[in-house]
Amino acid sequence: MRSRMPLYRSIAARLRAAIEQGAYVPGQKVSSARKIAQREGVSLTTAVDALRVLESEGLLLARPRSGFFVVDKRAPEPVPSRPSKYPQFVTSAAIARSIFLTRPDIIFPLGAALPDPAWLPLRDLQRALTAAGRRLGPAAQTYSMPPGRADLRRQISARAVNWGATFGPDEVVITSGETQAMRLALKVTCKAGDVVAVESPTYFGALMLLETLGLRALEIPTDPRTGLSIDALERALTTRKIAAVLASPNVQNPLGASMPLNQKKRLVTLLQTHQVPLIEDDVYGDLVSQPGIRAGCKAFDTDGLVLYCSSASKTLAPGWRIGWIAAGRYVDAVLRARLEESLAGSPLIEAALADFLSSGDYERHLRRFQSRVEGGIRAIAARIEDSFPAGTRFSRPANGYLLWVELPKSVDALEVHRQALGVGIGISPGPLFSPQTGFQHHLRLNCANEPSAGLLQAIDRLGAICASLAEAVHR
Numbered sequence: 001m002r003s004r005m006p007l008y009r010s011i012a013a014r015l016r017a018a019i020e021q022g023a024y025v026p027g028q029k030v031s032s033a034r035k036i037a038q039r040e041g042v043s044l045t046t047a048v049d050a051l052r053v054l055e056s057e058g059l060l061l062a063r064p065r066s067g068f069f070v071v072d073k074r075a076p077e078p079v080p081s082r083p084s085k086y087p088q089f090v091t092s093a094a095i096a097r098s099i100f101l102t103r104p105d106i107i108f109p110l111g112a113a114l115p116d117p118a119w120l121p122l123r124d125l126q127r128a129l130t131a132a133g134r135r136l137g138p139a140a141q142t143y144s145m146p147p148g149r150a151d152l153r154r155q156i157s158a159r160a161v162n163w164g165a166t167f168g169p170d171e172v173v174i175t176s177g178e179t180q181a182m183r184l185a186l187k188v189t190c191k192a193g194d195v196v197a198v199e200s201p202t203y204f205g206a207l208m209l210l211e212t213l214g215l216r217a218l219e220i221p222t223d224p225r226t227g228l229s230i231d232a233l234e235r236a237l238t239t240r241k242i243a244a245v246l247a248s249p250n251v252q253n254p255l256g257a258s259m260p261l262n263q264k265k266r267l268v269t270l271l272q273t274h275q276v277p278l279i280e281d282d283v284y285g286d287l288v289s290q291p292g293i294r295a296g297c298k299a300f301d302t303d304g305l306v307l308y309c310s311s312a313s314k315t316l317a318p319g320w321r322i323g324w325i326a327a328g329r330y331v332d333a334v335l336r337a338r339l340e341e342s343l344a345g346s347p348l349i350e351a352a353l354a355d356f357l358s359s360g361d362y363e364r365h366l367r368r369f370q371s372r373v374e375g376g377i378r379a380i381a382a383r384i385e386d387s388f389p390a391g392t393r394f395s396r397p398a399n400g401y402l403l404w405v406e407l408p409k410s411v412d413a414l415e416v417h418r419q420a421l422g423v424g425i426g427i428s429p430g431p432l433f434s435p436q437t438g439f440q441h442h443l444r445l446n447c448a449n450e451p452s453a454g455l456l457q458a459i460d461r462l463g464a465i466c467a468s469l470a471e472a473v474h475r
Contacts (some may be wrong), residue, residue: 001038011040013052014445019059024070027378032067035284062398063374064289071396071466074317078255078393078406078442082231083200087240090211093375096204096432099417105422107161108458109129110451113253113402114318115448118125119372121365125356127318141352143344146335148174148324156324157358163285163298165308167326167355167388173334178283178311178323183209184341185279185325186244188333190215194243195468197236201433201442203253203281203405206246207344210435218242224395224404227252228268234284235414237274244277249285249297254433254444256397270299275305277330282310283323284400286366293399298411304329314355316362320349322387334423379451380459387463389470401448407441411469416443419465425458 015030023029031039031053033076037047051068056062120256121290133140147153153169160167180203190196192214199208200219210217221229228247236242249259249267259267263425271278283308288294298308307330310322322345326333327444356362377396380403384394393406407413428443451457 006040007040008046009053011036011042011047011050012053013283016059019054019070027382028070029067030070030083041459047103061396064370064399066374068356076393076406077224077395079217080223081200082220083221083434084433085197085236087216087218089214089216090435092204092431092434092437093208093211095414095429095437096208099429099432105424106421108455109426110320110449110458111426112443112464113314113428113444113446113448115314115369116372116449116450119369119448120316122416123362124361124365126277128352128356128359128361129348132355136347136351142347144174144350145344146173146338146345147356148172148345149330149347149350151237151325152322152350152357155354155357157326160296160298160308160326163294165301165326167298167308169439171326171328173325173327173338174330175311175323175325175338176345177321178281178470179205179209179442180341181309181311181323181325182206182246182279182281184334184337184403184455185277185309185327186210186213186246186335187214188327188330189277189279189307190243195240197233197245197247198254198435199223199243199247199252201254201439202246203248204428204432204470206281211224212381215243220436222252222255222257224255224257226263227255227257228267230263230270231449234266234270237270242274244279245271246279246281248281248284250293251397251400252283252430253281253284253400254302254402256395256400256404258288258397258399261293263294264295264297265300268297268306271305276362276462277327277328280306280308283314285310286315287370287401288399289370291353298326301328304337307334310358315366315403316356317353320353322349322353326436362363365439373448376447376449376451377403378443379456380447383456383459384463387460387467389463389467391470392466403445403447405445406444408470409441411441411466413439413441413443415469416462416465417470420462423458423461427462457458 033047066275098346157169167415194348195216221232234236298306308326391408395404400455430439431437
């Protein structure tokens with residue numbers, strides 16, 4: 001006798017048919033899990049499972065606290081990367097330096113991964129600084145010696161409990177931004193010439209660190225939806241010596257991919273087996289709200305091999321330059337390296353952030369901020385669909401605010417960057433995100449900007465530039 005199809009798959013099949021027959025248009029929100037459960041007479045869990053099936057098939061996209069939306073199939077997502085199988089020294093960092101050291105005035109900042117200043121809780125931040133200054137008195141103008149203020153380290157470890165990690169404040173070292181946290185992690189786990197496995201594409205700031213420290217990058221194929229390929233990493237670990245893995249499982253930069261929970265567990269287990277440290281870049285982690293995604297790899301670290309790095313720069317206060325690292329078994333080495341590198345931090349900023357995290361203001365800000373991000377992504381994605389040349393693909397991230405755009409192969413992203421600057425538009429060209437200037441026809445766009453009429457017109461102008469370059473090849 002044939003086994004019956006599970007209920008959730010039967011519901012998913014009916015919803016799939018409705019989508020394919022046009023009952024829902026691209027971008028439209030489908031019935032909520034609660035409504036599906038009531039209509040079908042099933043549990044809420046069964047209804048959620050049905051929606052997750054269609055999400056895994058790429059038919060639906062989950063938006064935190066908003067529901068599930070039909071994916072627009074006119075422009076597919078970028079194809080997964082197929083990088084070199086050999087370690088490489090970084091040569092692309094020169095492009096990053098040339099871009100960021102010679103930047104003209106940019107009217108539309110679609111390149112830098114920073115939130116719109118108008119979206120930040122400026123009054124609340126200033127109030128926190130003022131209150132911290134009164135509380136500390138003259139001590140506000142001294143040094144905060146490593147590992148940093150205890151009140152901030154306690155807040156960081158307490159917040160981590162919410163997503164399953166159990167590191168204590170004594171494992172946390174406060175840094176000057178997350179980039180310093182990653183640099184310290186690389187310094188204590190690697191030596192010059194070592195191989196570091198990275199996602200492909202990967203954050204250009206990490207590549208610049210590898211170049212500075214004389215490390216080689218081994219690119220691992222990375223899916224735009226689910227992140228780093230664990231299978232590919234496992235093969236690499238069996239064929240060559242890898243000193244560390246540097247990855248962003250929660251929200252990958254630039255793809256916006258979010259690794260499923262079971263894959264995070266598998267990643268940590270794999271690295272424990274090989275005794276290879278994981279440097280976890282979780283700077284966008286607070287923009288993840290799904291319980292099945294938010295847990296960082298640090299939550300599964302039973303061996304002290306995960307060096308967890310994050311900061312407040314991408315969600316709250318870029319100018320405060322506050323980051324941190326929960327360094328596991330490497331905490332003493334990180335502490336020594338922190339002292340050698342920049343000696344001390346700012347007690348005023350650290351105290352203000354501790355107060356902000358403990359007051360509940362941060363959670364209230366995140367709710368407003370995420371809602372704005374979702375609107376920005378929807379508006380910019382719709383404009384890309386309308387104005388970019390045929391053959392364009394782009395990611396549809398469930399978390400974070402970065403869009404990865406794959407243009408027709410004839411379009412040179414560096415030329416797009418040059419022409420866009422001429423009309424006041426900043427973008428991040430694809431070669432920034434590869435050790436040796438790959439991804440020549442890709443762009444990264446920042447959607448954490450108010451989708452004003454001017455910004456949307458800038459997207460149209462950017463699309464026209466790309467279309468013109470695509471057409472020029474065929475003239």
